[in-house]
Amino acid sequence: xxxxxxxxxxxxxxxxxxxxxxxxxxxxxxxxxxxxxxxxxxxxxxxxxxxxxxxxxxxxxxxxxxxxxxxxxxxxxxxxxxxxxxxxxxx
Amino acid sequence: xxxxxxxxxxxxxxxxxxxxxxxxxxxxxxxxxxxxxxxxxxxxxxxxxxxxxxxxxxxxxxxxxxxxxxxxxxxxxxxxxxxxxxxxxxxxxxxxxxxxxxxxxxxxxxxxxxxxxxxxxxxxxxxxxxxxxxxxxxxxxxxxxxxxxxxxxxxxxxxxxxxxxxxxxxxxxxxxxxxxxxxxxxxxxxxxxxxxxxxxxxxxxxxxxxxxxxxxxxxxxxxxxxxxxxxxxxxxxxxxxxxxxxxxxxxxxxxxxxxxxxxxxxxxxxxxxxxxxxxxxxxxxxxxxxxxxxxxxxxxxxxxxxxxxxxxxxxxxxxxxxxxxxxxxx
Numbered sequence: 001x002x003x004x005x006x007x008x009x010x011x012x013x014x015x016x017x018x019x020x021x022x023x024x025x026x027x028x029x030x031x032x033x034x035x036x037x038x039x040x041x042x043x044x045x046x047x048x049x050x051x052x053x054x055x056x057x058x059x060x061x062x063x064x065x066x067x068x069x070x071x072x073x074x075x076x077x078x079x080x081x082x083x084x085x086x087x088x089x090x091x
Numbered sequence: 092x093x094x095x096x097x098x099x100x101x102x103x104x105x106x107x108x109x110x111x112x113x114x115x116x117x118x119x120x121x122x123x124x125x126x127x128x129x130x131x132x133x134x135x136x137x138x139x140x141x142x143x144x145x146x147x148x149x150x151x152x153x154x155x156x157x158x159x160x161x162x163x164x165x166x167x168x169x170x171x172x173x174x175x176x177x178x179x180x181x182x183x184x185x186x187x188x189x190x191x192x193x194x195x196x197x198x199x200x201x202x203x204x205x206x207x208x209x210x211x212x213x214x215x216x217x218x219x220x221x222x223x224x225x226x227x228x229x230x231x232x233x234x235x236x237x238x239x240x241x242x243x244x245x246x247x248x249x250x251x252x253x254x255x256x257x258x259x260x261x262x263x264x265x266x267x268x269x270x271x272x273x274x275x276x277x278x279x280x281x282x283x284x285x286x287x288x289x290x291x292x293x294x295x296x297x298x299x300x301x302x303x304x305x306x307x308x309x310x311x312x313x314x315x316x317x318x319x320x321x322x323x324x325x326x327x328x329x330x331x332x333x334x335x336x337x338x339x340x341x342x343x344x345x346x347x348x349x350x351x352x353x354x355x356x357x358x359x360x361x362x363x364x365x366x367x368x369x370x371x372x373x374x375x376x377x378x379x380x381x382x383x384x385x386x387x388x389x390x391x392x393x394x395x396x397x398x399x400x401x402x403x404x405x406x407x408x409x410x411x412x413x414x415x416x417x418x419x420x421x
Contacts, residue, residue: 025245026244026249027245028242028245029249032225
Protein backbone atom coordinates (compact mmCIF):
# COMPACT_ATOMS: atom_id res chain seq x y z
CA UNK A 1 0.00 0.00 0.00
CA UNK A 2 1.27 3.42 -0.79
CA UNK A 3 0.19 6.81 0.50
CA UNK A 4 1.37 10.10 -0.92
CA UNK A 5 0.90 13.48 0.64
CA UNK A 6 1.74 16.67 -1.18
CA UNK A 7 2.57 19.16 1.54
CA UNK A 8 3.35 22.20 -0.55
CA UNK A 9 2.23 22.99 -4.09
CA UNK A 10 5.21 25.27 -4.68
CA UNK A 11 6.82 23.99 -7.94
CA UNK A 12 10.25 22.50 -7.18
CA UNK A 13 10.54 20.10 -10.11
CA UNK A 14 13.61 21.83 -11.58
CA UNK A 15 15.53 22.22 -8.31
CA UNK A 16 18.77 20.22 -7.73
CA UNK A 17 18.09 17.07 -5.69
CA UNK A 18 20.32 15.15 -3.29
CA UNK A 19 19.48 11.67 -1.96
CA UNK A 20 19.98 10.36 1.57
CA UNK A 21 19.03 6.77 2.36
CA UNK A 22 18.59 6.22 6.09
CA UNK A 23 16.91 2.83 5.81
CA UNK A 24 17.49 0.74 8.90
CA UNK A 25 18.54 3.70 11.04
CA UNK A 26 16.60 4.51 14.19
CA UNK A 27 15.45 7.99 15.10
CA UNK A 28 16.99 10.42 15.70
CA UNK A 29 19.79 9.30 13.34
CA UNK A 30 17.83 10.12 10.15
CA UNK A 31 17.04 13.68 11.27
CA UNK A 32 20.61 14.16 12.48
CA UNK A 33 22.05 13.10 9.12
CA UNK A 34 19.39 15.01 7.18
CA UNK A 35 20.18 18.20 9.09
CA UNK A 36 23.88 17.84 8.19
CA UNK A 37 23.11 17.32 4.50
CA UNK A 38 20.59 20.19 4.45
CA UNK A 39 23.25 22.37 6.04
CA UNK A 40 25.47 21.77 2.99
CA UNK A 41 22.76 22.55 0.43
CA UNK A 42 21.85 25.92 -1.02
CA UNK A 43 18.55 27.71 -0.56
CA UNK A 44 15.96 25.99 -2.79
CA UNK A 45 17.93 22.73 -3.21
CA UNK A 46 16.01 19.52 -2.52
CA UNK A 47 16.76 16.50 -0.35
CA UNK A 48 15.07 13.15 -0.89
CA UNK A 49 15.24 11.37 2.47
CA UNK A 50 14.33 7.70 2.79
CA UNK A 51 13.66 6.24 6.24
CA UNK A 52 12.19 3.10 7.76
CA UNK A 53 11.70 4.14 11.40
CA UNK A 54 8.04 5.23 11.79
CA UNK A 55 9.22 7.86 14.29
CA UNK A 56 10.57 9.78 11.30
CA UNK A 57 6.99 10.68 10.35
CA UNK A 58 6.93 12.89 13.45
CA UNK A 59 10.60 13.88 13.68
CA UNK A 60 11.30 14.92 10.09
CA UNK A 61 8.44 17.46 9.83
CA UNK A 62 9.42 18.82 13.27
CA UNK A 63 13.03 19.16 12.17
CA UNK A 64 11.97 20.97 8.99
CA UNK A 65 9.85 23.41 11.00
CA UNK A 66 12.67 24.09 13.47
CA UNK A 67 15.25 24.62 10.75
CA UNK A 68 13.02 26.68 8.51
CA UNK A 69 13.12 24.16 5.67
CA UNK A 70 10.07 23.22 3.60
CA UNK A 71 8.60 19.72 3.66
CA UNK A 72 7.40 19.33 0.08
CA UNK A 73 5.97 15.82 0.20
CA UNK A 74 5.83 12.59 2.19
CA UNK A 75 5.08 9.15 0.80
CA UNK A 76 4.83 5.83 2.64
CA UNK A 77 5.20 2.52 0.82
CA UNK A 78 6.45 -0.97 1.74
CA UNK A 79 7.72 0.11 5.14
CA UNK A 80 9.69 3.02 3.73
CA UNK A 81 8.96 6.72 4.16
CA UNK A 82 10.20 9.11 1.47
CA UNK A 83 10.42 12.79 2.35
CA UNK A 84 11.17 15.59 -0.11
CA UNK A 85 12.60 18.59 1.71
CA UNK A 86 13.48 21.98 0.27
CA UNK A 87 16.34 23.86 1.88
CA UNK A 88 15.03 27.07 3.44
CA UNK A 89 16.61 30.48 3.56
CA UNK A 90 17.02 30.70 7.34
CA UNK A 91 20.07 28.45 7.71
CA UNK B 92 79.38 -3.52 30.30
CA UNK B 93 75.60 -3.67 30.52
CA UNK B 94 73.78 -4.42 33.71
CA UNK B 95 70.78 -6.71 33.60
CA UNK B 96 68.02 -5.21 35.66
CA UNK B 97 65.72 -7.56 37.55
CA UNK B 98 62.14 -7.91 36.39
CA UNK B 99 60.01 -5.39 38.24
CA UNK B 100 62.79 -2.83 38.50
CA UNK B 101 61.36 0.66 38.95
CA UNK B 102 57.81 -0.55 38.61
CA UNK B 103 54.75 1.25 40.00
CA UNK B 104 55.27 2.44 43.56
CA UNK B 105 52.53 4.77 44.76
CA UNK B 106 54.52 5.79 47.82
CA UNK B 107 57.09 7.30 45.45
CA UNK B 108 54.41 8.61 43.04
CA UNK B 109 56.01 6.48 40.32
CA UNK B 110 53.75 4.74 37.82
CA UNK B 111 54.06 2.28 34.95
CA UNK B 112 50.76 3.29 33.39
CA UNK B 113 48.50 6.31 33.69
CA UNK B 114 45.71 3.96 34.82
CA UNK B 115 47.67 3.36 38.03
CA UNK B 116 46.81 6.98 38.88
CA UNK B 117 43.06 6.33 38.95
CA UNK B 118 41.68 7.17 42.39
CA UNK B 119 40.78 4.62 45.03
CA UNK B 120 40.96 4.24 48.79
CA UNK B 121 44.78 4.02 48.66
CA UNK B 122 45.15 6.84 46.13
CA UNK B 123 42.30 9.24 46.95
CA UNK B 124 41.64 12.53 45.23
CA UNK B 125 42.52 15.29 47.74
CA UNK B 126 40.04 17.13 49.92
CA UNK B 127 40.88 20.77 50.59
CA UNK B 128 39.23 22.95 53.23
CA UNK B 129 37.65 26.25 52.18
CA UNK B 130 38.81 28.83 54.71
CA UNK B 131 37.73 32.08 53.04
CA UNK B 132 34.57 31.44 50.99
CA UNK B 133 31.55 31.02 53.37
CA UNK B 134 33.94 31.66 56.29
CA UNK B 135 31.15 33.51 58.15
CA UNK B 136 29.29 30.17 58.54
CA UNK B 137 32.24 28.64 60.44
CA UNK B 138 31.87 25.27 58.71
CA UNK B 139 34.35 22.46 58.22
CA UNK B 140 33.79 22.61 54.47
CA UNK B 141 36.04 20.50 52.25
CA UNK B 142 36.05 20.33 48.48
CA UNK B 143 36.96 16.97 46.98
CA UNK B 144 39.14 17.92 44.05
CA UNK B 145 38.22 15.39 41.39
CA UNK B 146 40.09 17.38 38.77
CA UNK B 147 43.30 16.00 40.24
CA UNK B 148 42.37 12.64 38.68
CA UNK B 149 44.44 11.67 35.60
CA UNK B 150 41.83 12.57 32.98
CA UNK B 151 40.63 15.64 34.84
CA UNK B 152 37.30 14.90 36.48
CA UNK B 153 35.22 12.68 38.75
CA UNK B 154 34.20 10.77 35.63
CA UNK B 155 37.54 8.96 35.63
CA UNK B 156 36.05 6.67 38.25
CA UNK B 157 32.84 6.12 36.29
CA UNK B 158 34.63 5.46 33.00
CA UNK B 159 37.00 2.90 34.51
CA UNK B 160 34.11 0.99 36.08
CA UNK B 161 31.98 1.18 32.91
CA UNK B 162 34.76 -0.32 30.79
CA UNK B 163 35.66 -2.95 33.38
CA UNK B 164 31.98 -3.91 33.60
CA UNK B 165 31.67 -4.33 29.83
CA UNK B 166 34.84 -6.39 29.73
CA UNK B 167 33.83 -8.58 32.67
CA UNK B 168 30.44 -9.31 31.06
CA UNK B 169 32.09 -10.12 27.74
CA UNK B 170 30.30 -7.22 26.01
CA UNK B 171 33.40 -5.29 24.93
CA UNK B 172 34.99 -7.90 22.71
CA UNK B 173 36.35 -6.07 19.68
CA UNK B 174 33.70 -3.33 19.79
CA UNK B 175 33.98 0.42 19.88
CA UNK B 176 32.44 2.33 22.77
CA UNK B 177 29.50 4.69 22.52
CA UNK B 178 28.30 7.09 25.20
CA UNK B 179 26.19 10.23 25.52
CA UNK B 180 28.17 12.67 27.61
CA UNK B 181 28.49 16.35 28.39
CA UNK B 182 32.22 15.80 27.99
CA UNK B 183 33.90 14.52 31.12
CA UNK B 184 32.76 10.91 30.90
CA UNK B 185 33.61 10.95 27.23
CA UNK B 186 37.10 12.34 27.90
CA UNK B 187 37.87 9.60 30.42
CA UNK B 188 36.30 6.93 28.22
CA UNK B 189 38.22 8.12 25.16
CA UNK B 190 41.51 7.96 27.06
CA UNK B 191 40.81 4.54 28.56
CA UNK B 192 39.44 3.24 25.25
CA UNK B 193 42.71 4.12 23.53
CA UNK B 194 44.65 2.27 26.20
CA UNK B 195 42.32 -0.71 25.78
CA UNK B 196 42.90 -0.73 22.02
CA UNK B 197 39.49 0.54 20.97
CA UNK B 198 37.82 3.87 20.26
CA UNK B 199 34.99 6.05 21.55
CA UNK B 200 32.13 7.61 19.61
CA UNK B 201 30.34 10.18 21.72
CA UNK B 202 27.18 12.21 21.32
CA UNK B 203 27.39 15.47 23.21
CA UNK B 204 24.81 18.21 23.79
CA UNK B 205 24.98 21.40 21.78
CA UNK B 206 26.17 23.72 24.54
CA UNK B 207 29.32 21.83 25.47
CA UNK B 208 32.29 24.20 25.20
CA UNK B 209 34.71 23.93 22.30
CA UNK B 210 37.56 23.08 24.65
CA UNK B 211 35.99 19.73 25.51
CA UNK B 212 35.21 18.86 21.89
CA UNK B 213 38.80 19.48 20.88
CA UNK B 214 40.14 17.45 23.80
CA UNK B 215 37.93 14.54 22.74
CA UNK B 216 39.10 14.70 19.14
CA UNK B 217 42.72 14.92 20.31
CA UNK B 218 42.13 11.69 22.22
CA UNK B 219 40.91 10.04 19.03
CA UNK B 220 37.18 10.10 19.74
CA UNK B 221 34.51 10.68 17.11
CA UNK B 222 32.31 13.54 18.33
CA UNK B 223 28.66 13.92 17.31
CA UNK B 224 27.34 17.28 18.44
CA UNK B 225 23.67 16.94 19.19
CA UNK B 226 20.97 19.57 19.68
CA UNK B 227 18.97 18.81 22.82
CA UNK B 228 15.75 19.02 20.83
CA UNK B 229 16.97 16.73 18.05
CA UNK B 230 14.29 14.11 18.59
CA UNK B 231 10.92 15.80 19.20
CA UNK B 232 9.18 12.41 19.31
CA UNK B 233 11.37 11.37 22.26
CA UNK B 234 12.37 13.28 25.38
CA UNK B 235 12.79 16.91 24.37
CA UNK B 236 16.01 17.60 26.34
CA UNK B 237 17.87 14.34 25.85
CA UNK B 238 18.81 14.38 22.18
CA UNK B 239 22.36 13.18 22.85
CA UNK B 240 21.12 10.15 24.79
CA UNK B 241 18.59 9.29 22.08
CA UNK B 242 21.24 9.57 19.37
CA UNK B 243 23.70 7.36 21.28
CA UNK B 244 21.02 4.69 21.64
CA UNK B 245 20.19 4.90 17.94
CA UNK B 246 23.85 4.52 17.03
CA UNK B 247 24.26 1.59 19.44
CA UNK B 248 21.31 -0.17 17.78
CA UNK B 249 22.63 0.49 14.27
CA UNK B 250 24.68 -1.99 12.23
CA UNK B 251 22.91 -4.83 13.99
CA UNK B 252 24.33 -3.77 17.33
CA UNK B 253 27.66 -5.30 16.29
CA UNK B 254 29.82 -2.18 16.07
CA UNK B 255 29.26 -0.49 19.40
CA UNK B 256 29.24 -1.44 23.05
CA UNK B 257 27.08 1.07 24.91
CA UNK B 258 28.42 2.19 28.27
CA UNK B 259 25.03 3.79 29.19
CA UNK B 260 26.21 5.82 32.19
CA UNK B 261 22.65 6.97 32.93
CA UNK B 262 21.34 3.41 33.30
CA UNK B 263 24.41 1.38 34.27
CA UNK B 264 24.85 0.38 37.92
CA UNK B 265 28.62 0.25 37.34
CA UNK B 266 28.43 4.04 37.50
CA UNK B 267 26.92 3.87 41.00
CA UNK B 268 29.32 1.09 42.03
CA UNK B 269 32.32 3.25 41.08
CA UNK B 270 31.36 5.83 43.67
CA UNK B 271 30.15 3.33 46.25
CA UNK B 272 33.50 1.55 46.12
CA UNK B 273 35.86 4.52 45.72
CA UNK B 274 34.46 8.03 46.35
CA UNK B 275 32.44 7.10 49.43
CA UNK B 276 35.18 5.11 51.19
CA UNK B 277 37.74 7.82 50.40
CA UNK B 278 35.56 10.51 52.00
CA UNK B 279 34.89 8.38 55.05
CA UNK B 280 38.60 7.74 55.55
CA UNK B 281 39.75 11.30 54.73
CA UNK B 282 37.34 12.78 57.28
CA UNK B 283 38.08 10.04 59.83
CA UNK B 284 34.36 9.32 59.93
CA UNK B 285 33.47 12.89 60.95
CA UNK B 286 31.66 13.83 57.73
CA UNK B 287 28.06 14.95 58.44
CA UNK B 288 27.01 16.35 55.04
CA UNK B 289 27.73 15.15 51.52
CA UNK B 290 26.89 17.52 48.67
CA UNK B 291 27.01 16.75 44.94
CA UNK B 292 25.45 18.03 41.74
CA UNK B 293 22.78 16.13 39.83
CA UNK B 294 23.96 14.77 36.49
CA UNK B 295 23.79 11.03 35.93
CA UNK B 296 23.32 10.83 39.76
CA UNK B 297 25.99 8.11 39.90
CA UNK B 298 28.12 10.13 42.32
CA UNK B 299 25.42 11.20 44.74
CA UNK B 300 23.69 7.83 44.79
CA UNK B 301 26.88 5.74 45.03
CA UNK B 302 28.92 7.82 47.47
CA UNK B 303 25.80 8.94 49.36
CA UNK B 304 24.66 5.35 49.81
CA UNK B 305 28.08 4.28 51.12
CA UNK B 306 28.24 7.16 53.59
CA UNK B 307 24.71 6.45 54.86
CA UNK B 308 25.65 2.80 55.26
CA UNK B 309 28.51 3.95 57.49
CA UNK B 310 26.43 6.54 59.37
CA UNK B 311 22.71 6.86 58.63
CA UNK B 312 22.60 10.37 60.13
CA UNK B 313 24.76 11.83 57.33
CA UNK B 314 22.73 14.25 55.23
CA UNK B 315 23.02 13.87 51.46
CA UNK B 316 22.25 17.00 49.46
CA UNK B 317 21.65 17.07 45.70
CA UNK B 318 22.22 20.26 43.74
CA UNK B 319 20.01 20.93 40.73
CA UNK B 320 20.28 23.71 38.15
CA UNK B 321 17.34 25.72 36.89
CA UNK B 322 15.72 24.71 33.56
CA UNK B 323 17.60 26.20 30.62
CA UNK B 324 20.79 26.45 32.70
CA UNK B 325 24.36 26.80 31.47
CA UNK B 326 26.10 24.58 34.01
CA UNK B 327 27.92 21.79 32.13
CA UNK B 328 27.52 18.30 33.52
CA UNK B 329 24.46 19.19 35.57
CA UNK B 330 20.88 18.16 34.85
CA UNK B 331 17.57 19.77 35.75
CA UNK B 332 15.03 17.00 36.13
CA UNK B 333 12.30 19.49 35.29
CA UNK B 334 13.51 19.28 31.69
CA UNK B 335 15.62 16.09 31.46
CA UNK B 336 14.61 12.50 32.07
CA UNK B 337 15.49 11.15 35.51
CA UNK B 338 18.31 8.58 35.03
CA UNK B 339 17.51 4.93 35.63
CA UNK B 340 20.25 4.70 38.27
CA UNK B 341 18.79 7.53 40.37
CA UNK B 342 17.68 6.49 43.84
CA UNK B 343 15.73 9.27 45.60
CA UNK B 344 15.85 7.35 48.90
CA UNK B 345 19.54 8.30 49.22
CA UNK B 346 18.85 12.04 48.89
CA UNK B 347 17.70 14.08 51.89
CA UNK B 348 17.54 17.53 50.31
CA UNK B 349 17.59 19.04 46.84
CA UNK B 350 18.69 22.64 46.40
CA UNK B 351 18.09 24.47 43.13
CA UNK B 352 20.83 26.93 42.16
CA UNK B 353 20.71 29.63 39.50
CA UNK B 354 23.45 30.13 36.92
CA UNK B 355 24.10 33.59 38.34
CA UNK B 356 24.72 32.23 41.85
CA UNK B 357 26.85 29.35 40.57
CA UNK B 358 29.14 31.53 38.45
CA UNK B 359 29.42 34.21 41.15
CA UNK B 360 30.57 31.64 43.72
CA UNK B 361 32.86 29.97 41.16
CA UNK B 362 34.63 33.27 40.61
CA UNK B 363 34.83 33.78 44.36
CA UNK B 364 36.47 30.35 44.81
CA UNK B 365 39.05 31.11 42.09
CA UNK B 366 39.97 34.47 43.58
CA UNK B 367 39.76 33.84 47.34
CA UNK B 368 40.75 30.18 47.58
CA UNK B 369 42.98 29.98 44.46
CA UNK B 370 41.14 26.83 43.41
CA UNK B 371 40.48 26.80 39.65
CA UNK B 372 37.17 24.94 39.82
CA UNK B 373 34.49 24.45 37.20
CA UNK B 374 31.02 26.04 37.31
CA UNK B 375 29.31 23.06 38.95
CA UNK B 376 31.59 23.50 41.97
CA UNK B 377 30.27 27.03 42.37
CA UNK B 378 26.73 25.63 42.30
CA UNK B 379 27.56 23.02 44.92
CA UNK B 380 29.25 25.52 47.26
CA UNK B 381 26.36 27.95 46.89
CA UNK B 382 24.01 25.12 47.91
CA UNK B 383 26.11 24.58 51.05
CA UNK B 384 25.26 28.12 52.12
CA UNK B 385 21.54 27.32 51.95
CA UNK B 386 21.27 23.78 53.32
CA UNK B 387 21.20 24.57 57.04
CA UNK B 388 24.53 23.20 58.28
CA UNK B 389 25.55 24.18 61.82
CA UNK B 390 28.89 25.77 62.76
CA UNK B 391 31.60 23.13 63.00
CA UNK B 392 29.79 20.59 60.81
CA UNK B 393 32.11 18.63 58.55
CA UNK B 394 30.91 18.86 54.95
CA UNK B 395 32.38 17.27 51.84
CA UNK B 396 31.28 18.85 48.56
CA UNK B 397 32.25 17.43 45.20
CA UNK B 398 34.38 19.57 42.90
CA UNK B 399 33.67 17.54 39.77
CA UNK B 400 36.19 19.18 37.46
CA UNK B 401 38.40 22.20 36.97
CA UNK B 402 37.52 25.39 35.19
CA UNK B 403 40.18 25.18 32.51
CA UNK B 404 37.73 23.47 30.14
CA UNK B 405 35.23 26.32 30.51
CA UNK B 406 37.29 29.40 29.77
CA UNK B 407 34.94 30.37 26.95
CA UNK B 408 32.04 30.37 29.45
CA UNK B 409 34.05 32.44 31.92
CA UNK B 410 34.87 34.94 29.21
CA UNK B 411 31.13 35.58 28.91
CA UNK B 412 30.71 36.33 32.63
CA UNK B 413 33.88 38.40 32.89
CA UNK B 414 32.94 40.95 30.25
CA UNK B 415 35.59 43.67 30.41
CA UNK B 416 36.75 42.67 33.89
CA UNK B 417 40.52 42.22 34.18
CA UNK B 418 41.32 44.23 31.08
CA UNK B 419 43.19 47.53 31.38
CA UNK B 420 40.71 50.36 32.00
CA UNK B 421 42.35 53.09 29.95
